[in-house]
Every structure is written in structure tokens, then in C-alpha cells.
Amino acid sequence: MRARRLESALRGRQGRLLFVYLAANRTRPLGRDELADALWPANPPGATEASLSALLSKLRRVLGPETLAGKGEVRLVLPPDAWVDLEAAGAGVHRAESAVALREWTRAWAPARTALYVANRGFLPGEDAPWIEERRRWLEDVRLRALECIAAAGLAMGGTERAAAERSARTLVELAPFRESGYRLLMEALAASDNAAEAIRVYDRLRRLLRDELGIAPGAAAQELHRRLLARLDVVRPGG
Numbered sequence: 510m511r512a513r514r515l516e517s518a519l520r521g522r523q524g525r526l527l528f529v530y531l532a533a534n535r536t537r538p539l540g541r542d543e544l545a546d547a548l549w550p551a552n553p554p555g556a557t558e559a560s561l562s563a564l565l566s567k568l569r570r571v572l573g574p575e576t577l578a579g580k581g582e583v584r585l586v587l588p589p590d591a592w593v594d595l596e597a598a599g600a601g602v603h604r605a606e607s608a609v610a611l612r613e614w615t616r617a618w619a620p621a622r623t624a625l626y627v628a629n630r631g632f633l634p635g636e637d638a639p640w641i642e643e644r645r646r647w648l649e650d651v652r653l654r655a656l657e658c659i660a661a662a663g664l665a666m667g668g669t670e671r672a673a674a675e676r677s678a679r680t681l682v683e684l685a686p687f688r689e690s691g692y693r694l695l696m697e698a699l700a701a702s703d704n705a706a707e708a709i710r711v712y713d714r715l716r717r718l719l720r721d722e723l724g725i726a727p728g729a730a731a732q733e734l735h736r737r738l739l740a741r742l743d744v745v746r747p748g749g
Contacts, residue, residue, distance in 0.1 A: 538582035628652035
């Protein structure tokens, strides 16, 4: 089937939001009350049912009646080879994490990149609704998990991917400063590039952040990595 763009045909903000909500929840039938709440979470129109029916009718004309199934409950029916970016991001990060857990580094690379690409685009910028905020939080979690996978795989693969591992780890630290895995990955990436002293500075940044903000020390894994780096430099200083 030849791809076609539908933005211009989905006239109006509500029509586009309706399509996105249906696509994001296409695995289940959606009641009309749920659709109305998604479109008008704060100020529903006086004739909510009539307004929703009009939007669904327009959507059927654009997509084709076979694509929008049901009346009381509605479900978007896409071709078997349809590609939905949110689904691709979720499946991609899951495959990447599974591959990392199995230490199959090259198999983790492409799905992690796909997940990161989708997550970096954001979700419905300029729009505001509870379901949109929920999707954004989920997508941000996907973004962090994808960065972890890219950094871990890049470190293990080495060579030209080492720089990508360091960039991903730095981004992870900036986006999630209390996520210790980002610091550990960055320390490992720097040490792999013979920058052990800079890696120790990264640990010190983590240590001071956790001490000042939470009154705790870094976890055991970060402390052990720090000790190994100190031993490499033959530096004598208090551990932890």
C-alpha cells in the first residue's frame, strides 16, 4: 500500500487529536465517553455527543469506513504492516534491553536507536491533556532506557561506537541526574578512553549531589567502579 499523509485531510485540532488517541490505543475498543474525555478533558462542548459523532464521521471519510470499526465502541484498524511510532519505541527499547541483558550488543544497537529517535521527537508539543502528559512521561522513560542501552552496547562494542557511548551517557546524566547508571556508564566510557582522572571527577559529582540533596552515598556498584579507577591511577584517597 502506498503511504499517504493525512495532516491536511484531518482538518482541525480535535480531528488530529482524535486520530492520535485512536492510534495510540488501537489494541482495544474505546468507549465514546473515554474519547470525549480525551478530547475535552476540562471544557466539553454543550453537545458533546454530537460533536464527537461529527469528528468520527469525518475521520471515517478520510480513513475509510473499514479503518474505523464500531459505533458504541470504536477501534482503529490498521493494516498488518502499519508502523506506529509509539509502538515502535516501546518494542524497540524492550528488544534492546533484552539484548543487553543477554550481552548481545550488536542486536541491541538498532532497536535502541529507533526508540531514542522516536522519544527525542516528543509527543504532541503544544497540547495539554492528562493522557498526553501520561504519554510524555512514558516516552521520557523510554528515552532514558534507550540511552542506557546505547551507552552499554557502545562500550562493549568499542571502536567507533565508544564516542556514541560517551555522548549517550553524558545525556543520561544531564536528563536524569539522580540516575546512578548514567554516571557509571559515563565513568566507564571515560576510563575506556584513558581518561580515568575525569571519570573520578564524574564520581565526585555524583557523590556530592547525593550527599547534598539526599544525605546518602552512591550505591555499591558506583563505589566499586570508583575504587577500581583509583587503583588504576595508584591514588590513595578515602573510598566511598
